[in-house]
Each structure stands twice: as structure tokens, then as C-alpha cells.
Amino acid sequence: MSFDLDNMAQGCCEWLRGSGPESDIVISSRVRLARNLSDFPFIARASTADREQIEQILHERFEAIRASGKLGGQLHYVDVEELQDVDRQFLVERQLISREHAEAEGARSVVIDANEKYSVMINEEDHLRIQVMHSGLDVEHAWQLISELDDLIEEQVTYAYNDRLGYLTACPTNVGTGVRVSVMLHLPALVITRQIDKVFRSLQKINLAVRGLYGEGSQAMGDFYQISNQVTLGMGETELASKVADVVPVLLDYERQARDFLIRESQETLHDRVSRAYGILRTAQTISSEETLHLLSSVRMGVNLGLIGDVAIPTVNKLFVHTQPAHLQKLAGMELDQSDRNIERASYLRRHLNQGGAKPGSN
Incomplete structure (x- = not known):
């Protein structure tokens, strides 16, 4: 067992x-x-x-x-x-x-x-x-x-x-x-x-x-x-x-x-929020666990609302847990201090979110 x-x-x-x-x-x-x-x-x-x-x-x-x-x-x-x-x-x-x-x-x-x-x-x-x-x-x-x-x-x-x-x-x-x-x-x-x-x-x-x-x-x-x-x-x-x-x-x-209200009354602001979150996650060189969860939340909503078309919900869901401190260390095969975890987290996000290459908002 x-x-x-x-x-x-x-x-x-x-x-x-x-x-x-x-x-x-x-x-x-x-x-x-x-x-x-x-x-x-x-x-x-x-x-x-x-x-x-x-x-x-x-x-x-x-x-x-x-x-x-x-x-x-x-x-x-x-x-x-x-x-x-x-x-x-x-x-x-x-x-x-x-x-x-x-x-x-x-x-x-x-x-x-x-x-x-x-x-x-x-x-x-x-x-x-x-x-x-x-x-x-x-x-x-x-x-x-x-x-x-x-x-x-x-x-x-x-x-x-x-x-x-x-x-x-x-x-x-x-x-x-x-x-x-x-x-x-x-x-x-x-x-x-x-x-x-x-x-x-x-x-x-x-x-x-x-x-x-x-x-x-x-x-x-x-x-x-x-x-x-x-x-x-x-x-x-x-x-x-x-x-x-x-x-x-x-x-x-x-x-x-x-969500309907946000799309109807402030679509540009919502789209900007989602796109900024997606952009940071795809380009950051170092990022904390807390910021990652906050930004992934916006991206997940954006995917469900059709504002992001080149990443799937299962991928976003997986990133929620794989970017947590212990998961990062298990996946890296070594113990990492907080600074190194932030760098490894950013690298992991870039690898998994840049595979498609499409721009935010494409459908």
C-alpha cells in the first residue's frame, strides 16, 4: 500500500x-x-x-x-x-x-x-x-x-x-x-x-x-x-x-x-484585467504563490467567458496546484527556498502558458 x-x-x-x-x-x-x-x-x-x-x-x-x-x-x-x-x-x-x-x-x-x-x-x-x-x-x-x-x-x-x-x-x-x-x-x-x-x-x-x-x-x-x-x-x-x-x-x-454584468457594462475593463493577468503569467521572471493564484483566477474566468482562446480550463486548473510551494519542489526534484521557488514558479508558468502562442482574446 x-x-x-x-x-x-x-x-x-x-x-x-x-x-x-x-x-x-x-x-x-x-x-x-x-x-x-x-x-x-x-x-x-x-x-x-x-x-x-x-x-x-x-x-x-x-x-x-x-x-x-x-x-x-x-x-x-x-x-x-x-x-x-x-x-x-x-x-x-x-x-x-x-x-x-x-x-x-x-x-x-x-x-x-x-x-x-x-x-x-x-x-x-x-x-x-x-x-x-x-x-x-x-x-x-x-x-x-x-x-x-x-x-x-x-x-x-x-x-x-x-x-x-x-x-x-x-x-x-x-x-x-x-x-x-x-x-x-x-x-x-x-x-x-x-x-x-x-x-x-x-x-x-x-x-x-x-x-x-x-x-x-x-x-x-x-x-x-x-x-x-x-x-x-x-x-x-x-x-x-x-x-x-x-x-x-x-x-x-x-x-x-x-459575469454578465461585467461583460455588458465594463467589457473593456474586464478584458484588460484578464489580458494583463495572462500577460504577467506568461512573462514574469519571478512571482509569488499568492500573486499567481490571484492572476490565475482572472485567467480562469477569462477562459470561461471566451476572452482567452489558447489555453484550456484543465491546464489553468492544473496550474493552481502545481505552482504551490510543495508541488514546485516535488516537480523540480529538490528543496527550494522562497526566492528560488518564485523563480521556478515563473519558469513553470511560462513553459505551460506559452505553448500555444496565440494572443489573448483570440477565439
Whole structure:
């Protein structure tokens, strides 16, 4: 169940494939489950020996699941504790583990399928954090897969469960179903037209949380936003999934209206913004990760609006993750300090955006 992270770096991750329904705006759909083993204390109260035993037990159980072939694909087991810092950051950038999981200490690991559609963090805030991701707006299929995976795991272990409260979790907001449903959206037009704060205040009124690119506590880099449920207690699994999925079409409509407004009322300004972003990315000799994400956001919108005709959305999506610090170092095959990363990032962008040679605005 070993995993070749160097080979993995060459491809694109599931959440940025650019396929699936409504993928011009909806980057990915994710369902996450929090689960704990009944015979051990929560991670915050677990001893070093407890953590090691939990990790060992779950490693053995996932070996049994893999051997059964019931999931139909390959499972890869990664010991996060033994990884170098750059490899941990690499898994964070691919959304396969959380930043907290990367930065923690002690026995911890992650199980990943070969297609990166699901991952299972072991010894994060809970003993198990199971997540499934699908490209585009596809909450239903993500839910089907995670339900199947959850059932397979529950055949191997006994979860901490209370007849009245439901699944017991380290954080009270996850008690009940332990489900968090989230959809990642690319909303550059709402940002440009300064409507984004109003939209998010409306979401908070219906108990939906808004987070950045890498979840709780992260910034909305590249105009990416994750919309998810805040609480699980007292709500059924289907109800939770529907609550998030039902509001997404409204957000899509808002973003498309904002894009139409920009095309109709300020097309020259919009075209200038997109062209400048594309030009900088194609010619820069040194560029930061933050600026790259900001400019790629404009380019991605420009491609979707037909303002740029010589670069494909999958290429732009791939650049969002391949220009992140850990990915750059994995692709370069060496550790790089910040200055060298900025130079390598600019070089990588020039190589991938100058292949077509057409001018911005060509169709």
C-alpha cells in the first residue's frame, strides 16, 4: 500500500480536474465523515500509546479492506509521521490531508485511493476523518461513495455511537451524523463587483459556513470558497446534503449574473484585467504563490467567458496546484527556498502558458 508521491505530483488532483456538472464555477463537491473507535479516548485525551494502537489497528483493518477488493480500486497507505515536511505540505495542497494533520505530532497516517477521490485521515481531530471528493457539482455521487466506504470500515471496527446523540465526535458541532458536506466554488465576478460579502452574510443566516481554499481558518486564495454545513446534530444525512446542494444553484446564478454584468457594462475593463493577468503569467521572471493564484483566477474566468482562446480550463486548473510551494519542489526534484521557488514558479508558468502562442482574446 505504498504511494509514490513523486509520480503523483505529475498529475492533477480530483478536485481540480475541471470536469463534472457546472465545473465552470463549481470546482468540487466533498463529503466528510468524522468517526471514532469506541474503545479509545478522543485524540485530545489519547496517550502516545493510544495513538499508536489506533493507528496500528486501523492500518490492519484497511489492509483487510484492500485485500477484499470490495472498493474495486487501489488503496495506498501513507505514514504521515514519517514524511518530510515538503511531502506533508504536498498532501495538504492536494486536499488529501488537513493542515492540522500535517502539523500535528505522533502516530498518524492517511489512506488514499489511486484516483484521489477519497482519503481517510487517521488520528486527526478524530480517529477517522473520511472524505470523498468529486469534480464539479456532484454531491449525490460523493455521498454514495462515502456511504459505501463508511459501511466497509464499520464492518471492521466498532464506532463510538450513542442511541440518542448519534456518532460521538471530538468537536460538538460534528456530533450526530458526523457529516460535513462542502462545495468549492470559483466566484471571481462576485468579488470584482463587491457582492461577495452580502452573499456570505446570507449564507451564514441559514447556518452555512464559508471557508477558504484549505478549509477552516484559511484565506480565500484565487477566489475559491468552500460552502459547508456548520452543525450536524438534529439533522439527517440526506437533509444535510440537500441543504448545501440546494443553495449552490442560487450561488451559480449570482456569479453568472455578475459575469454578465461585467461583460455588458465594463467589457473593456474586464478584458484588460484578464489580458494583463495572462500577460504577467506568461512573462514574469519571478512571482509569488499568492500573486499567481490571484492572476490565475482572472485567467480562469477569462477562459470561461471566451476572452482567452489558447489555453484550456484543465491546464489553468492544473496550474493552481502545481505552482504551490510543495508541488514546485516535488516537480523540480529538490528543496527550494522562497526566492528560488518564485523563480521556478515563473519558469513553470511560462513553459505551460506559452505553448500555444496565440494572443489573448483570440477565439
